[in-house]
Amino acid sequence: MAGNTFGQLFKLTSFGESHGRAIGGVLDGCPAGIQLNLEQIQVELDRRKPGQSAIVTQRKEPDTVEFYSGIFEGKTTGTPIGFAIHNTNQKSKDYSHIKDSYRPSHADYVYDKKYGFRDYRGGGRSSARETASRVVAGAIAKQFLNGIQINAFVSQVGEMKLEKGYKELDFSKIETNPVRCPDTDMAEKMEAYIKSIKKEGDTIGGVITCVLQNVPIGLGEPVFDKLHAALGAAMLSINAVKGFEYGSGFDGVKMKGSQHNDAFDTDGSTKTNLSGGVQGGISNGMDIYFNVAFKPVATVLQAYETINKEGEKVTTQGKGRHDPCVVPRAVPIVEAMAALVLADFTLLARTNKI
Amino acid sequence: MAGNTFGQLFKLTSFGESHGRAIGGVLDGCPAGIQLNLEQIQVELDRRKPGQSAIVTQRKEPDTVEFYSGIFEGKTTGTPIGFAIHNTNQKSKDYSHIKDSYRPSHADYVYDKKYGFRDYRGGGRSSARETASRVVAGAIAKQFLNGIQINAFVSQVGEMKLEKGYKELDFSKIETNPVRCPDTDMAEKMEAYIKSIKKEGDTIGGVITCVLQNVPIGLGEPVFDKLHAALGAAMLSINAVKGFEYGSGFDGVKMKGSQHNDAFDTDGSTKTNLSGGVQGGISNGMDIYFNVAFKPVATVLQAYETINKEGEKVTTQGKGRHDPCVVPRAVPIVEAMAALVLADFTLLARTNKI
Amino acid sequence: MAGNTFGQLFKLTSFGESHGRAIGGVLDGCPAGIQLNLEQIQVELDRRKPGQSAIVTQRKEPDTVEFYSGIFEGKTTGTPIGFAIHNTNQKSKDYSHIKDSYRPSHADYVYDKKYGFRDYRGGGRSSARETASRVVAGAIAKQFLNGIQINAFVSQVGEMKLEKGYKELDFSKIETNPVRCPDTDMAEKMEAYIKSIKKEGDTIGGVITCVLQNVPIGLGEPVFDKLHAALGAAMLSINAVKGFEYGSGFDGVKMKGSQHNDAFDTDGSTKTNLSGGVQGGISNGMDIYFNVAFKPVATVLQAYETINKEGEKVTTQGKGRHDPCVVPRAVPIVEAMAALVLADFTLLARTNKI
Amino acid sequence: MAGNTFGQLFKLTSFGESHGRAIGGVLDGCPAGIQLNLEQIQVELDRRKPGQSAIVTQRKEPDTVEFYSGIFEGKTTGTPIGFAIHNTNQKSKDYSHIKDSYRPSHADYVYDKKYGFRDYRGGGRSSARETASRVVAGAIAKQFLNGIQINAFVSQVGEMKLEKGYKELDFSKIETNPVRCPDTDMAEKMEAYIKSIKKEGDTIGGVITCVLQNVPIGLGEPVFDKLHAALGAAMLSINAVKGFEYGSGFDGVKMKGSQHNDAFDTDGSTKTNLSGGVQGGISNGMDIYFNVAFKPVATVLQAYETINKEGEKVTTQGKGRHDPCVVPRAVPIVEAMAALVLADFTLLARTNKI
Incomplete structure (x- = not known):
């Protein structure tokens, strides 16, 4: 309970506030015998870290992960993997202005109400900094899931929407631009747009699309732990996410059954894939x-009016080094959460039959 | 694990196949002392049951719930509430045609692959019949949550979309028409449209909107068990659901932070509510x-080509008594799942502070 | 939570009060494909049921189990197995005298304090009648665990203690006498002793020994879910149990390490087995x-003084049809709980390695 | 699952091997607002640490805990408390002799079989070093449970058994001698005995008694999560534990019901307390x-014969700095686990009633 553990068998328990000593976690249930590429874990963290390009926050956080346990002679041992990322660039003074007032559309107010007080340095636990622990665990999950391809990318920024389906895209282009959009032309436009938003001191929302390929048939535990329900919960647990759809999604509601049904080929695959690779909560082998959907970041570098603890109106100036658009840095987080879900259901599926 | 338990403290474990002897469940963790209105539980079941109007399946299932335990002298005792709904109208012969072939966009194929074989009578466990158990538990949750209003309604059928916001609607109209749309004009059009779809032997998708009011501040357990993540998982676990969005949702991605932020009033409420009543995964007291989003029902009363277990092509005729559009009957299911989530987080929130 | 679910992957959720409509449960996570012998499940229930001999309670309860789901064409389907045992012989009047007063060393008082009121008919949820559901689930677990031998027997009644080690006993004799002690001479003495205790209207405690053989190496999940810790919790959850020891147990504390260590044979087995088949919480392949330890049943058929709800002294006469000694009927319950633990850890162990 | 999380609401997830970089854990679910005395946490750790007296292992491990999160301005924040104890005295060479052979009655063999290989430095994860994390979390639990007294002490070493009941003892004497036995005379004899055992290079078992006082009525969640079942599981999860009994325990089996029943006083307390403060799995307000029971430590400083990975016989000499008797250092561990159980059930009990 208590909300800081994800997964049932492949389980991440995370800890840490944005401006505490360290963030980190414990990954329990990771099977023994995975030959880990530790450099690759750091690569994933670097995809998420601040300061990586001109369109993300310019905070300097090296985000170096230290492993404390569960790995021996390069392999997972089956015992819990404890890890920490020390916070090195805490600059608490940047946040002193939020100690006594509540930033709109942030969690300051609800934390105070729920817990009686809060760690007011940065977002504390509500900061997206916490997601770095997810990326570490997700990177290990990816190595466990070898054979499965997990690719996320930015498909929309504000009104700019990539209309191509994922099959028309070259995933190898995702990391070639700071937006992480595999369509290079669109990526350039998005980048320019984000820069202009940043110049205004404003922020903008966006959409990340994620594609999971070569997933074996049979993952997902009906009736409540359907594969897509777990993926949805995983994605909705990421900061700033407002929506999740899979397969035909919200557009599918407009269709008739006769149009929407995916006819089988003789090998059990389907000719179309409006279902999105999941039937009845169980993966069917298709993509x-x-x-x-990510809302615009709440911190805008503009003056705004709000209230303080006493319920009095105060005027504040947004400051700090924030992302004008969260989706480029959120791509590895989406992938990490997808990997955690798949790893968990891979283990669960081992128990389905005698 | 194993997927048939929902909730952490207010926990429903459900069982049952569409054509077995009974479906039912155990509700464990329900606090002692709730004066139960058993008639009201049956009312909720009747909102979900087949045969209630011309636009839903004409199967005859009385869906009478029997309680076995956990209730004494009209009140919950704090011990598990066991209940069952006996299947009285099993008509197995209706389904004999699906024993050896796989219906497109149904779970037949994946159940066979996952478990090695399947109960081929009706959808077995993958049938939406299972959701009756959710409605029972949700009806108890509603009685526990007295003071909180939970209202779901149909806001879209196919392309027909209710453009009014929920504040312009009169929830008392929801139950006055078979579609369960509170806008009477729109309801009539939707009803006519569903009838025409039915006449074609086809089906159509739809959207249910749900509004939770008077929710206390502080429900939700960051970082993984955010309130909206749990709501999302709950909704995505319902048969045929393809998408979930809350607050500004997918439309919110097009907005700038300066437009999207919800400014505070001095009482802690917000002037706008694009956030949708949740900040950082915790309820903030707003609606x-x-x-x-529900896809069109997969069973269409038309001829279709598919494959059998041996991977050979076969042609089959869809038959049976199915819903042309699932959303009218899904309204009480959406409400039930929302109630289960709120009940669970209400109990969890009791542990947040000393 | 809420205490009515046992197991992590092979999970029993139980419900029911002694004098409600039915008791029963849901077994979730049972792998698909087990060919079930339903008669054998009833045989196990009959080993536990009242009235089976002169030394147990003479209540008449047929304890017939009905299965509602999860079994198709004789095999488990991988979906939850719902079941119920209807209460047919409720004789509530027998218990009317306990409505307002608290029986000593029963749970009446604490249920009232914990939940605000209680189902005062019989023990309600605190009655050992609940264990019938465990026997059903355990009987299924046994069929899943084929190849593992689970044998429990009575090794002590009051001061009468079987001094022979289990290897000197013939387990096939256990069911040949009503005490369920495999040493026929001792069984006769115990039986006579229990009859004399019964005649006094009194009760007596006892010990059950359980032996698990052919358990594969590797069951148990350190550090908290050690195999013996789970077995201990399982046994301590049975009504009237006051103690658990395994291997050398409490006697082992008197030994030196040089005496207590179990030396290896070259095949990995050990020459002695003071460890009791578990090292570091993991089964090592030895027995x-x-x-x-079971305390004497609290219900004695004698007059006793106690208090009522108002805290006033009252004198009451114990009545009803109770067991003079609980251990003969508890043998199948101990076996059932052991089977549930082994089934659960068998599934968990499938996830240890890549 | 996976065994490294303890508790349902007040949850410790622990990590770490004896000779890895660090051990530690995450305590999730600890309520916000506890004013923490960090020095007191270190005091508890120091009670457990090596080298504290002549009768325990002479290893030098400062065991200094560092907190990474969940504490702000001296109080718990309601967010997870991450902590680590760095291993400073790893002396891996001491253990090189066990890399390829299996120590009798240690977990070396079963770890290799279960996980395919093992961290052979010291006991790795199976080392009792892991329990330091439990002591940290338990010390926090104790501060949450203020008002409840938790006192454990050594009541038996080998054949030397303290016959006095706990009410005849002065708990303030527990920490006045290295054995942690509150009877000073007995403590001296035990100390001398342990020293003689140590001189032989041998080890000896012992018993710890624990008394919980001022526990509120109502803790414990029947039917499976009975308070004493959780305490039993907690204790059995500690290294070297072979048995658990509460109240009358194994001696209670010899008694008649008429002797064993605890008669009520008019205030709801009982005149005797053979039940041991728990009825039907729920605390009744009595002590x-x-x-x-702890077995003798398996590591003896004597030559012994064993097998290597290839199943060949090898002769080895036990070495290292080990405890001749584990119970003196295990006293704070028993208290910590009891505190974790009580904290967990305290939170659970908040959900019992409307």
């Missing part, structure tokens, strides 16, 4: 694809 | 509202 | 054996 | 007391 799983889904969209994740 | 929680969300949309749930 | 697992443990003792479970 | 809870239980015994925990």
Whole structure:
């Protein structure tokens, strides 16, 4: 309970506030015998880290992960993997202005109400900094899931929407631009747009599309732990996410059954894939694809009016080094959460039959 | 694990196949001392049951719930509430044609692959019949949550979309028409449209909107068990659901932060509510509202080509008594799942502070 | 939570009060494909049922189990197995005298304090009648665990203690006498002693020894879910149990390490087995054996003084049809709980390695 | 699952091997607002640490805990408390002799079989070093449970058994001698005996008694999560524990019901307390007391014969700095686990009633 553990068998328990000593976690249930590429874990963290390009926050956080346990002679041992990322660039003074007032559309107010007080340095636990722990665990999950391809990318920024289906895209282009959009032309436009938003001191929302390929048939535990329900919960647990759809999604509601049904080929695959790779909550071997909607970051570098603890009106100036658009840095987080879900259901599926 | 338990403290474990002897469940963790209105539980079941109007399946299932335990002298005792709904109208012969072939966009194929064989009578466990158990438990949750208003309604059928916001609607109209759309004009059009779809032997998708009012501040357990993540998982676990969005949802991605932020009033409420009543995964006291997308029902009363277990092509005729559009009957299911989530987080929130 | 679910992957959720309509449960996570012998499940229930001999309670309860789901064409389907045992012989009047007063060393008082009121008919949920559901689930677990031998027997009644080690006993004799002690001479003495205790209207405690053989190496999940810790919790959850020891147990504390260590043979087995088949919480392939201590049944057919709800002294006469000694009927319950633990850890162990 | 999380609401997830970089854990679910005395946490750790007296292992491990999160301005924040204890005295060479052979009655063999290989430095994860994390979390639990007294002490070493009941003892004497036995005379004899055992290079078992006082009525969640079942599981999860009994325990089996029943006083307390403070799995307000049996430490400083990975016989000399008797250092561990159980059930009990 208590909300800081994800997964049932492949389980991440995470800890840490944005401006505490360290963030980190414990990954329990990771099977023994995975030959880990530790450099690759750091590569994933670097995809998420601040300061990586001109369109993300310019905070300097090296985000170096230290492993404390569960790995021996380069392999997972089956015992819990404890890890920490020390916070090195805490600059608490940047946040002193939020100690006594509540930033709109942030969690300051609800934390105070729920817990009686809060760690007011940065977002504390509500900061997206916490997601770095997810990326570490997800990177290990990816190595466990070898054979499965997990690719996320930015498919929309504000009104700019990539209309091509994922099959028309070259995933190898995702990391070639700071937006992480595999369509290079669109990526350039998005980048320019984000820069202009940043110049205004404003922020903008976006959508990440994620595609899971070569997923074996049979993952997902009906009736409540359907594969897509777990993916949805995983994505909705990421900061700033407002929506999740898979397969035909919200557009599918407009269709008739006779149009929407995916006819079988003789090998058990389907000719179309409006279902999005999941039937009845169980993977069917087809590509799983889904969209994740991110709202615009709440911190805008503009003056705004709000209230303080006493309920009095105060005027504040947004400051700090924030992302004008969260989706480029959220791509590895979406992938990490997808990997955690798949790893968990891979283990669960081992128990389905005698 | 194993997927048939929902909730952490207010926990429903459900069982049952569409054509077995009974479906039912155990509700464990329900606090002692709730004066139960058993008639009201049956009312909720009747909102979900087949045969209630001309636009839903004409199967005859009385869906009478029997309680076995956990209730004494009209009140919950704090011990598990066991209940069953006996299947009285099993008509197995209706389904004999699906024993050896796989219906497109149904779960037949994946159940066979996952478990090695399947109960081929009706959908077995993958049938939406299972959701009756959810409605029973949700009806108890509603009685526990007295003071909170939970209202779901149909806001879209196919392309027909209710453009009014929920504040312009009169929830008392929801039950006055078979579609369960509170806008009477729109309801009539939707009803006519569903009838025409039915006449074609086809089906159509739809959207249910749900509004939770008077929710206390502080429900939700960051970082993984955010309130909206749990709501999302709950909704995505309902048969035929393809998407979930709350607050500004997918439309919110097009907005700038300066437009999207909800400014505070001095009482802690917010002037706008694009956030949808949840900040950082915790309820903030404002209305929680969300949309749930349902695909068109997969069973169409038309001839179709598919494969059998041996991977050979076969041609089959869809038959049986199915819903042309699932959303009218899914309204009480959406409400039930929302109630289960709120009940669970209400109990969890009791542990947040000393 | 809420205490009515046992197991992590092979999970029993139980419900029911002694004098409600039915008791029963849901077994979730049972792998698909087990060819079930339903008669054998009833045989196990009959080993536990009242009225089976002169030394147990003479209540008449047929304890017939009905299965509602999860079984198709004789095999488990991988979906939850719902079942119920209807209460047919409720004789509530027998218990009317306990409505307003608290029986000593029963749970009446604490249920009232914990939940605000209680189902005062019989023990309600605190009655050992609940264990019938465990026997049903355990009987299924046994069929899943084919190849593992689970044998429990009575090794002590009051001061009468079987001094022979389990290896000197013939387990096939256990069911040949009403005490369920495999040493026929001792069984006769115990039987006579229990009859004399019964005649006094009194009760007596006892010990059950359980031996698990052919358990594969590797069951148990350190550090908290050690195999023996789970067995201990399982046994201590049975009504009237006051103690658990395995291997050398409480006697082992008197030994030196040089005496207690179990030397290896070249095949990995050990020459002695003071460890009791578990090292570091993990089965080592040797026999697992443990003792479970049961207190004397609290209901004595004698006059006693106690208090009522108002805290006033009252004098009452114990009545009803109770067991003079609980251990003969508890033998199948101990076996059932052991089977549930082994089934659960068998599934968990499938996830240890890549 | 996976065994490294303890508790349902007040949850410790622990990590770490004896000779890895660090051990530690995450305590999730600890309520916000506890004013923490960090020095007191270190005091508890120091009670457990090596080198504290002549009768325990002479290893030098400072065991200094560092907190990474969940504490702000001296109080718990309601967010997860991450912590680590760095291993400073790893001396891996001490253990090189066990890389390829299996120590009798240690977990070396079963770890290799279960996980395919093992961290052979010291006991790795199976080392009792892991329990330091439990002591940290338990010390926090104790501060949450203020008002409840938790006292454990050594009541038996080898054949030397303290015959006095706990009410005749002065708990303030527990920490006045290295054995942690509150009877000073007995403590001296035990100390001398342990020293003689140590001189032989041998080890000896013992018993710890624990008494919980001022526990509120109502803790414990029947039917499976009975308070004493959780205490039993907690104790049995500690390294070297072979048995658990509470209240009358194994001696209670010899009694008649008429002797064993605890008669009520008019205030709801009982005149005797053979029940040990728990009825039907729920605390009844009386003292809870239980015994925990520890086997002799397996590492003896003597030559012994064993097998290597290839199943060949090898002769080895036990070495290293080990405890001749584990119970003195295990006293704070028993208290910590009891505190974790009580904290967990305290939170659970908040959900029992409307």
